[in-house]
Amino acid sequence: MPKIDLNLQFLFSEYEIKDRYRKAAELGFKYVELQNPYSINVVELKGLVDDLGLKQVLVNIDVSDNVLKSSNLAINPSKQDIFKRRVDQSVKYCEALSINAINCTPGPKIDGINKEDQYSTLVNNLSYASPIFEECGTKLLMEPINTFDQPGFLINKSGAGAKLIEDVNHKNMGLQYDVYHMQLMEGNLIRNIENYLNIIGHIQIADVPGRNEPGTGEIGYENIFKFLDDNGYKGFVGAEYNPKNNTESGLSWIKNYKHLKID
Numbered sequence: 001m002p003k004i005d006l007n008l009q010f011l012f013s014e015y016e017i018k019d020r021y022r023k024a025a026e027l028g029f030k031y032v033e034l035q036n037p038y039s040i041n042v043v044e045l046k047g048l049v050d051d052l053g054l055k056q057v058l059v060n061i062d063v064s065d066n067v068l069k070s071s072n073l074a075i076n077p078s079k080q081d082i083f084k085r086r087v088d089q090s091v092k093y094c095e096a097l098s099i100n101a102i103n104c105t106p107g108p109k110i111d112g113i114n115k116e117d118q119y120s121t122l123v124n125n126l127s128y129a130s131p132i133f134e135e136c137g138t139k140l141l142m143e144p145i146n147t148f149d150q151p152g153f154l155i156n157k158s159g160a161g162a163k164l165i166e167d168v169n170h171k172n173m174g175l176q177y178d179v180y181h182m183q184l185m186e187g188n189l190i191r192n193i194e195n196y197l198n199i200i201g202h203i204q205i206a207d208v209p210g211r212n213e214p215g216t217g218e219i220g221y222e223n224i225f226k227f228l229d230d231n232g233y234k235g236f237v238g239a240e241y242n243p244k245n246n247t248e249s250g251l252s253w254i255k256n257y258k259h260l261k262i263d
Contacts, residue, residue, distance in 0.1 A: 002228045004260050005031035005057050007204070007240035011247045018048060025052035027248065030263045033058035033238050035103070037093060046096045057100045057236050058202055059093055061129070062086045063107060072107025074125050075118040075154055087129045094138040100236065101139040101202045103176050104129065108152035118154060119164075126168045134172035139201045143176035146184040157185050158192050165199055174201035178240070183208045183219055190227050197231060206241030213241055213253045225259035 006012075006029050012020040017040065024032050030053070037045055037059050049056055063073040063086065073079055073086065090102055106122050109115060126142065133140045144161040145153045155161055161175045177200045183189060193200065207217030214221040228237075237260065243250040254260060 001259060001261050002203070002225060002233055002235065002237045003031060004254060004262050005029075005033050005236045005238050007238050008032050008034045009036065010240050010242060014246065021048055021052055021054060023248075025054055027251065028262065029054075031055050031057050031236060033236075033240075035060040036062060038062055038089065042093050042096045045093070049097065056097045058103060058238065059090065059097075059099055060103045060105065061090050063105060068110070070107060070110075071105060072110055072154070074104055075106050075122045076110060077113065077117050077121045080121065080125060083125050084128065087132060091132060091136055094133060095136045099138050101141050101174075101176070102133055103141045103143050103202070105143050105145060106154040108150055109154050115154075122154070123164065123167050126164070126173060127170060130168060130170035130172045134170075139174055140172055141174050141176040141201045143178055143204075144181060144185070145178070146181040148184055149181075156181075158182055158196055162196055162199060175199045176202045176204065178204040178206075179219060179221075179224065180204070180206035180208060180211055180241070189219070189224060193224070193227065194231070197233065200233075200235075202236055202238065203228070203233075204238040204240040206239075210244075211242050212244045213250050214239075215253045215256055216244060222257060222259075225257050229259040 006024050008020040012023045015023055032054055063071050065073045073083055130140050142161055142164055144155045144157055147153050147156050165173050175196055205214055207214050207219050209217055
């Protein structure tokens with residue numbers, strides 16, 4: 001049965017970051033994810049999650065480019081050394097927290113650089129990072145993201161994500177499948193999840209339109225969760241959505257889906 005985890009980048013945004021962890025634990029949740037934990041010292045963060053009885057299941061590699069003011073460091077041919085330093089930073093967190101998966105987003109295409117060069121840079125960077133994260137027991141993932149919210153995003157459909165994983169050609173490289181993004185880009189959700197289930201290492205969810213709680217829009221989440229359960233998916237489903245009101249009251253949606261568990 002899939003396990004739900006709370007994305008603390010999106011949820012409990014009315015609190016400071018460390019208080020979001022405390023709130024998740026207070027409400028009885030066991031699993032959390034946070035794209036960018038790097039503002040918290042790794043020793044302090046480990047102490048926090050251990051004290052609260054939480055498990056951090058996912059982080060992202062920091063691909064922010066402070067010069068270009070964009071999150072596409074992983075596809076910039078001239079900044080591969082910086083990318084490697086960001087990998088080193090992430091490894092410290094993955095080792096200390098025993099993180100299950102780490103996501104690397106390509107970001108939007110860079111003006112003035114050939115698209116093929118950006119793609120080959122991404123392949124090279126992920127080929128470099130895959131065995132490094134394998135050593136600390138963390139699966140490296142890449143997430144396609146829709147071009148409505150993020151125009152020009154380099155990898156924006158599940159098939160293109162699968163092709164990238166094939167080109168990286170390392171057993172520790174997988175796909176992060178975000179149902180919200182893929183509903184916007186291609187639909188046919190269950191069919192595509194089935195096609196790529198063998199390479200999917202993590203799933204994230206929100207409804208369409210609005211990127212709010214599951215059950216507020218057009219996506220048939222009961223069918224998706226049942227499919228995942230029926231097909232033996234025992235990984236994590238990250239609740240990465242914008243609460244319509246406040247996070248705590250909005251979490252009642254989870255009770256509507258019998259094919260999810262929180263512990």
